[in-house]
Amino acid sequence: MRRAEIITAGLLALFSIYLMWKSAELEVGYIPDEGPGGGAWPFWLAGIMLICTIIIGYNGYRGTSPPSQSTEPLLDAYGRKMLLLVGGGIIGFVGLVHIISMYGAMFVFLIYYLRLLGRHSWALTMTLATAMPVIFFFFFEALMRITLPKGMKFTEPLFNFLNTIIY
């Protein structure tokens, strides 16, 4: 993990420099009668971050931090597979929210996770995949009056119908 420790410290150092540059769009010094400029707080904090990343990188190079002493890779085959299947599944879920609504995306994600990853029976999968969006709909839309994303226009008739039930 030593290489990962050094590379991550390097990337975070670059991010810190970016934050310093971005903060400098506003005044980073002291303005008489106005106090510290709008960019001062994030600029100097990002400066401290940069110093920290240099120390972290140096410790990694010297092999004094626990991750840099570990011989395990940052991501082994299982970790990569997990990220691809679980992480990819969540990205797909959030992507689908824009198209088929939060409730539709929930339904698809539950089928994917319970059936394909969890290998549960179809009966359990379909019961949960149907019940959860319905419970969420009534809890958020009817009880809490919080509207969750409805996706693209084609879902409108369905939600119009459901709204007539709750309002």
Added chain:
Amino acid sequence: MEILGLLADGFLVALQPTNLLLIIVGVTLGLFIGAMPGLGSVNGVAILLPITFLVPPASAIIFLAAIYYGAMYGGAISSITLGIPGASTAVATTFDGRPLALNGRASLALVTAAIASFVGGTVSIILFTAFAPPLASVALSFGPPEIFALMLLAFATFVGLGGDDIPKTIFSICIGLVFAAVGFDEISGAPRLVFFDISGFLHGVNFLVLAIGVYGIGEMFWTIDSTRGKIETLNPKMTFSGILADSKEGMKQGWMGTTIGSFLGFFVGILPAAGATPGSLMSYGVTKLVSKRSKEFGKGHPGGVAAPEAANNSASTGSMLPMLTLGIPGSPTTAILLGGMVIWGLTPGPRLFTDQSEFVWGLIGSFYVSNFFALVINLSFIPLFIWMLRMPFTIMAPVIFILSVVGGYAATRDMHDVWLMLAFGFGAYFLRKLDYPLAPAVLAIVLGPIAEPTLRQSLLFSSGDPSIFFTRPIAGPITVIAIILILLPLVKVILDRVRGVKAPADA
């Protein structure tokens, strides 16, 4: 004695059948609203405020205060069982509550949380009853330098713990503070840190987006990866004797956290603009700092559950104090309550205690009653929460992911934040693998919006002279303690080096 008489009158108001029913319904509703990620007491109180116009003002505020109490208890439930903070006030509960649940000690964590909440609530109500007016004036003497010094102390407690890698801890605090600065510069009104001109950054980075990303998504990836997906839910069925045994153990191991949380939480709660979330995070930090077993914190120590839970309940009562006595809300929820009071025709301020004594003492009486019912209702639901934990992990995991996504959206109602939360989740997973502590970042994003303006206002008062933090009677000692805490690990490193050099020479 006069206070006891007034309190007795207050109890009579709180125990009227309608009010008692409102307390029980309010606490139960609050418990479930608080347990829902992304929703907190502020949502419950805001949504149910219009309903209260149907009942007299005293009953109305009793109902809302009961929801507030219930939500404070409820926040801990999802923090412990799911690892997602149910509300901002329960972020610190996740640090030790979740590891306890993963070790099969969810019941201990839940019982400890309930008892600590009860003690915190009770202590704060007693403090409230006895010292309401003088404490309000103490809170008012806290100007920007004092509040900034207090924030510095909160960060220092995290740095001074010594257990974690110091540069990584400082990095984590700073990145949290920078994220808190995204959006608009509050003083000049200019847009700031709007990355790649994406408009979603204009409303800033909501701390729940970071907290759910780190604890809901990132932590889940890490759990699945580190256990190779073979997660055993060891939590046994709950029995009455089990709850009793857990209560004893929770009290034994969590007494210090409960005590610190009860007093510190109350004090932070009464400070205008602070509230229960900073109170709970600071109590966690201080308890970890003074504990002899500080190394066990973050891995599943009941003290780490007791401190924030006692503190958030204590602070929720504390934040009522400036609202009632001065008309200054100490938290978003009390701001809504204040709005409600104005609509009900009451004028908050020092005269409220004399002009509307029945209302005020009825409310204080209801605090005691709500606190008691919150404990009873919470304890009676614990077996249900444990049952949920016994579900196979392949059912729990998608439910947690869905709650995270919905919670991330409900916090700000913007899909941009859901994507940002996912990015935080992936980032947190990698950083966690490389031993970066992430709790300080969550602490920092909560305290950032308080720390920055108070620092800038202080420096403006002093024309840029930082000695203002050392020369004022309250701010001075707090700043000095904070600096000592920050330097403590450095002194340790130097001492270790000196000893290291000495040792071979001795040999």
